[in-house]
Amino acid sequence: MPATPARLRILAVGAHPDDLELNCVGTLARYAADGHEVIMAVFTSGNMGDVHILPDELAAVRRREAEASAAVIGARLLWPGVTDELVFPDLQQRRLMIDVLREADPDVILTHSPTDYHPDHRYVSQLVFDSYFQKGLPHLPDQTQPACRFGQAQVYYMDNLGGIGFLPNEYVDITPVIETKKQMLGCHASQFQAMAELAETDMMEMMFTQARFRGLAAGCRYAEGFCRLDAYQRGLTRRVLP
């Protein structure tokens, strides 16, 4: 096994704009504060998430918001632009995901759990799982990115709204960066109205409740919860969460 580099590359892959803000940007902010490189990938453009705004216009708004959020911690944003609500673990989207992983060449990957309650989330999780082995194989046809390192990354699955079907067994203390998380979520201004209308939910209050609840379990003020994927030789002996 090659040694773990001093400066890690951290890739977070969410299905929609705001998924990462709700579930893992506190951890990303801690990585960034420790000097590691952070890449945020938003797999779909979020263009179906509003009953009033039409898809093309919405995608543009959502991308600007995601860029503003990433900028808060100096993260790079990857934006494959898949149609919202139509994530499938098929050949075409597999190729997109392999390229996302190759472009980031990560030491740690944070993404949705395969038990998440939203189909796009589940399929993004499946695509990450499916692409992990392939990012380092040089002869795969029809990829736009060259192969990167083989087999280096650890995968952590992140929480979901309400913790449906999810029992974290790793917690990251995000108390020192809770204001950063609030600021990043606040960048997604267009989502607050949609969530209020579709699900009667105040997203900011929801985020604070969940971070506080996970903190209660973990023994700190605010926390984010994760489960690690167990896989063959995926660096199981090294613990790299901050």
Added chain:
Amino acid sequence: MPATPARLRILAVGAHPDDLELNCVGTLARYAADGHEVIMAVFTSGNMGDVHILPDELAAVRRREAEASAAVIGARLLWPGVTDELVFPDLQQRRLMIDVLREADPDVILTHSPTDYHPDHRYVSQLVFDSYFQKGLPHLPDQTQPACRFGQAQVYYMDNLGGIGFLPNEYVDITPVIETKKQMLGCHASQFQAMAELAETDMMEMMFTQARFRGLAAGCRYAEGFCRLDAYQRGLTRRVLP
């Protein structure tokens, strides 16, 4: 949350003609008897289920049988006509399922379990899960039905033959409607010979055995067993506890 309407719409989605009769029409009959609206969707035409009768002829027979069964309780029949044994959770069938859900706009959905032993059953279950979020989003491309309500339905997974991999945690007492269930299953006359030939099974006797066994567990004469899908804000509070 909008209030639960007094007259519910109940949608049952089975993969093949006779799946609903075997696993949930007792519950549907009770809903119908209580004045609720019942929609029965049979996702495939069942056209591969016989070693002698050719597919087109068989599909026509199976549809007439399904219509006769639905008529017994005054249910509406939806019949997308997917090729039997070829259910896939892909884009095309996703669109079909979203339209099924939109046409029914249900308060309760009964469908196969994701742990069922038959691939068509599993994929129908997956398609229902995948389409739930999307039935209420108005800008999805290429749908034939307009968006319906967002996020109202509860999903219950139904039993399978022999209870393979399935431990119900909800039971419905179908003793008062067992004759209705028998009559509806009896409408599927063409299936009895095929099941006897392919699986050496007397379907009617099998149905009575299973209903009686679930009744033993539940504490009544005949019962149907279900497991509820836990999901974010899918009406989790509407239950028998106060």
Added chain:
Amino acid sequence: MPATPARLRILAVGAHPDDLELNCVGTLARYAADGHEVIMAVFTSGNMGDVHILPDELAAVRRREAEASAAVIGARLLWPGVTDELVFPDLQQRRLMIDVLREADPDVILTHSPTDYHPDHRYVSQLVFDSYFQKGLPHLPDQTQPACRFGQAQVYYMDNLGGIGFLPNEYVDITPVIETKKQMLGCHASQFQAMAELAETDMMEMMFTQARFRGLAAGCRYAEGFCRLDAYQRGLTRRVLP
């Protein structure tokens, strides 16, 4: 099966004073508001839960606080007085628990989960499970209470602090009674200092966070979460499905 009576008897069994307040008194308050009879059993005297106050003095304080809390909703308090931290599923404590169940003769039992993180909680749960069958058998030796009804009660397991190892699949909307829950928890004044000192926890803030988090999952403002015990003929048919 005898018919469910119009006025139910609800028994909640907690290991320590304040366990019921933290995890289920919202549900009890709703039962009480609906006219049902509520019995709160606190199995230990809570006499070990303070590093300064000596056991006998502490037990007296804790009992007064529990009585004040029960009085808020007009509940009857049962107080077997077992030594705190020394709950065991042995013969002696089994007899105590059978007598608790016989005295209450409940239609519904709320208690700790067998997967709880505290040993006293686990053993109380086990004692309830072990005593359920026996409350209705008249010839058991050495009981002080006569046998009550056989096999009528449904058992629900309640949440724990931080939701460790616990995924609720039943939720009760306690929004209308959240002030009652606050008032009942507030009766346990002697606990707030101990929890702050031993676990650095503000109990009232913790209770609100957990009730709000469970509400987010359930789709209401405040909720309490439960899992139902599946058991042979324990009234499984009495549910919201028809």
Added chain:
Amino acid sequence: MPATPARLRILAVGAHPDDLELNCVGTLARYAADGHEVIMAVFTSGNMGDVHILPDELAAVRRREAEASAAVIGARLLWPGVTDELVFPDLQQRRLMIDVLREADPDVILTHSPTDYHPDHRYVSQLVFDSYFQKGLPHLPDQTQPACRFGQAQVYYMDNLGGIGFLPNEYVDITPVIETKKQMLGCHASQFQAMAELAETDMMEMMFTQARFRGLAAGCRYAEGFCRLDAYQRGLTRRVLP
């Protein structure tokens, strides 16, 4: 590993008279028919199982019935006589169970599942698990039976009424011996009235329903279902069910 002997000793351990008849005597009858030696151990005297008949009288009745049942297949009956409803995994009952195992020195053990819904069933299962290692250790104090072979037996957990919490993964075809099972269950005449009164259950009809339901799953007319205990070197490579 010593070779498996041609004539096996089969030990079934139930908590109450009739438990073995309901859940595993079909399998025992097949073993007996194949020339193996069968020992039936009933751990309690069943003396609490009637609301009218007093314990001592009931124990005598139950023992005669168990003896009659065992005689049908030429099985030996072991009767430790523990008080019904008071099975505990404590030192005293551990010693009793070790002696039961030593007396039988079995190649195969059938007993209740640790997930059973009745506390006596669970504790008998736990006592069997706890005693397995010890039956072959010669210096254990206060046993009445000498040590037998070390580590030879495979343990199978049996079904329960209604299959609560139990998914069999081994099935034995008992179609050829279903009349024997009926006859053995019929020996327990005193139980039929008690079950009808306490649980409104016709035991014989219940037995046939369950055997038929498990047969449907297994692909035969009547079956009994089991789960095997996985344990270190407990003969995992040898399959000895008939």
Added chain:
Amino acid sequence: MPATPARLRILAVGAHPDDLELNCVGTLARYAADGHEVIMAVFTSGNMGDVHILPDELAAVRRREAEASAAVIGARLLWPGVTDELVFPDLQQRRLMIDVLREADPDVILTHSPTDYHPDHRYVSQLVFDSYFQKGLPHLPDQTQPACRFGQAQVYYMDNLGGIGFLPNEYVDITPVIETKKQMLGCHASQFQAMAELAETDMMEMMFTQARFRGLAAGCRYAEGFCRLDAYQRGLTRRVLP
């Protein structure tokens, strides 16, 4: 149920050349030694598994190695030639898998577990599951093989490297054929260098470690571990592992 034939047909389906050698050829060798017919299907050509050798050349090498390995035990090799790392449970590959199953018409199927850590392994497992019901249905469109027997085969899932997420509950003693397993794995000469380079693994040493570890659990020198698929009437009463 038709009787089990005296000479069984055993089909093993692996995703890549060497998967069967690592996880189940000991069992295949025992079947072959007992006179049964063995068919080894390698679903992909393994053409992506080397960072230096180009895909077409690699596929040719891998096929020759697989043929040499199969020849050791006189097994027939099926080679659908799917592109390595691009297994998908879609319509096209379903058709290929149905034809593989029809060509073999097996009594027993050994394949990857659905919980395996490699996506190709998982999807091969899913394709086998999905194709099982369909191999016996004569009217499926676009197949190249005629329908074979319906519903006869039992499916066993095999181990993976390191036993990630896999707890076997069936073990086959492969001590008598360990040299055969070594010889068959040794046929895959081109893999040893790739595994050493990509995963720093000595495949032969790894195989011996795993076989020995499973043997420790099973109670023999060398073993292979499996989990059986539970499914409706898939011959659950018959145990056919050697």
Added chain:
Amino acid sequence: MPATPARLRILAVGAHPDDLELNCVGTLARYAADGHEVIMAVFTSGNMGDVHILPDELAAVRRREAEASAAVIGARLLWPGVTDELVFPDLQQRRLMIDVLREADPDVILTHSPTDYHPDHRYVSQLVFDSYFQKGLPHLPDQTQPACRFGQAQVYYMDNLGGIGFLPNEYVDITPVIETKKQMLGCHASQFQAMAELAETDMMEMMFTQARFRGLAAGCRYAEGFCRLDAYQRGLTRRVLP
């Protein structure tokens, strides 16, 4: 939360002499090499583990061997002397375990898994779980040790022979200390003959196989595998394995 001290106290609790050597002394050796304090507690005297040597003599032999092993890494040995094969989670042994925990006042606890295949292992695990909360409560009656810190330790469950029912999700690389582990296990000379006789096992070869197999999964030469107990505020945010 108080800060984690620079020099940790590590407590390992095994049921029998040699349990720690087989399952966790590699990890202990790494802790010791890093300058932490290591305490090894052997709960029983191992006095039943031989068919020839009588209990009192055997206990003396086993204790000398355990002392020699602990001395290799400079660990302190605790020896409560419970009778082998008679571990029970009752009041008397709870008190012993609380005193063990108080004497060590640990930051990390390694012990058996509650799913272990040996009853003594399971009950030691349960006693550790049950005693964790109580070690810091000063008024518990009849303890010989004064209360220590409240709520500081993390609990890790260790592997068992053959990995029965155990899937590690934490691995410690013990390659640098494998010779130390060998030396410590070698101190238990009296066990090698007993294991060979009772279970036909070469303990040293078994240890190397298991350490190598876990290393394969983890991605190193030799590893020990663990699962962490999730519990309320038990320091979940701090990862302290080396």
